[in-house]
Amino acid sequence: MEADSQGAHYVSEFALVTAGPEATTVRMTFSAVPPGGFMGLLAKLLGGLGVKAVSRAIAKDLDDVAAAVESRSS
Numbered sequence: 001m002e003a004d005s006q007g008a009h010y011v012s013e014f015a016l017v018t019a020g021p022e023a024t025t026v027r028m029t030f031s032a033v034p035p036g037g038f039m040g041l042l043a044k045l046l047g048g049l050g051v052k053a054v055s056r057a058i059a060k061d062l063d064d065v066a067a068a069v070e071s072r073s074s
Contacts, residue, residue, distance in 0.1 A: 007035025
């Protein structure tokens with residue numbers, strides 16, 4: 001999936017890999033290209049805060065997906 005917001009370009013990719021007869025591993029990659037100019041400089045300065053927030057959001061999303069899938073299989 002790709003998205004653009006406030007000059008930044010975001011890409012999320014999901015890979016589903018068979019991990020056994022009844023198991024699947026979900027691997028997600030996420031990347032962001034900051035905008036240029038002042039907004040790009042600001043993004044670089046505050047990037048550490050953004051990384052932490054995005055990491056928490058992605059972890060929660062993957063936990064929600066796992067819970068939904070696991071509840072359907074029981």
